[in-house]
Amino acid sequence: MDDPQAVAVLLRRCQAGDAAAWEKLVSLHHRRIYNICYRFTGSPHDAEDLTQEVFIRMYRTLSSYDAERGAFQTWMTTLTRNLLVDHFRKSRQDRMTDSLDAAPAADPDAPSLLDRLEDRGRPTDHGVEAREAREKVHLALQKLSPDLREAVILRDLEDMDYREIARVLKVPEGTVKSRINRGRTELARALQRTYRQGS
């Protein structure tokens, strides 16, 4: 459904009140929206509620969408991001952000990040370890500040290009790249601390 023409036809049908077209649109995009919400909030329940809220708002404002002003995916992601920011402001649950300046404890014998990644990437039958590693990444993602978190989610999880992200976040591309860099480095440091505490 990346074909712009097919999307435009589907959207026209939805705007005309075609229930089947609306169902198709929801079934095509609800997984992606849920994933963004889940990675941002860290809670499956909040993600479920927010995904539903996104589509309710989309259903009400679909007639205001103008294809000439941007891609539908960007419009939908912007809608999602605005709701996530509102939700974050209401809940204020994740203000415990690790500082970028927090110096990691010097341990010359500790394996480097890439060594850990290579260890984790070995072909093993330890599915549990892989799942735990993913869980640690997910938790470390929640420690990032919302600005950095949304940037890395949109880039590294949703594969949106910098221009689209800049449009969604309403910041220049340079700021987007800077946030992505900081998000990745802070995530790596948080994971390094987690593994150091665990070992």
Add this chain to the structure above:
Amino acid sequence: MNEKTQFGCADFEALLAEAAEDALGAEPWKDFKVHAGACSRCAPLWEEARAGRTWLRTLEVAAPPTHLLRNILLATSGLAPSEAQAPQDLTWKGRFWHWLLPPLESVWQPRFAMSFSMAFFSLSLILQVSGVKIENIRLADLRPSTLRQSVVKEYYSASARFVKYYENMRLVYELQTRVEKLRDAATQPQVLSEPAKPAEQPKPKPQDDNTSGQPDTNQNQKYSQERLPAHLASHPRETRPLEFTLVVPDRSKA
């Protein structure tokens, strides 16, 4: 150190995001790599950015709950997925289940199953205790007149059992009372034959300020003490046989 390549830390940071994604061209990548190897401040940033990107790419797409699509459609268009796109290739049996299942989805949950099983268990227990056997029930038994008759029959049967039990208990208590009276009558002469004790000074009666009309509590206690088994057991044993005279009232005279 950066004069050599004319590639500064600001350039490095501008290219860091794309470099971590292996999206740099050959020329900028070469400058980037040289700077990353030479600058002590940028080298760890490069390693961390690359590691962070790699970690993030390990995250899988989170699967939404199965009911989410249905909830969204119900909250927006008001139509369930099955209604929006009705399956055309189903048989009549499949269509029936397709029509029947969605309303039952909310009922088919563990808590409802638990409630139903508890209700079934309670009902079967009640039937078993009350002696009702399902296999013995005929269609004729379910007529209102039959149900009424059976209820009346059960009522009188139960009340007759209760009355019989009550009568039996009454007979036992009457016999027990008679025996106690006879025993008291037998022990009375022994008590009278004891030497007379000097007359005690009558104790001053407590001021009767009981205006409730109820008997004194002391009196009740005396009555109860007369029937204590321990009190009866303390009496001396009779050496001579007891003689009873049974007085039967002559009803013919009356």
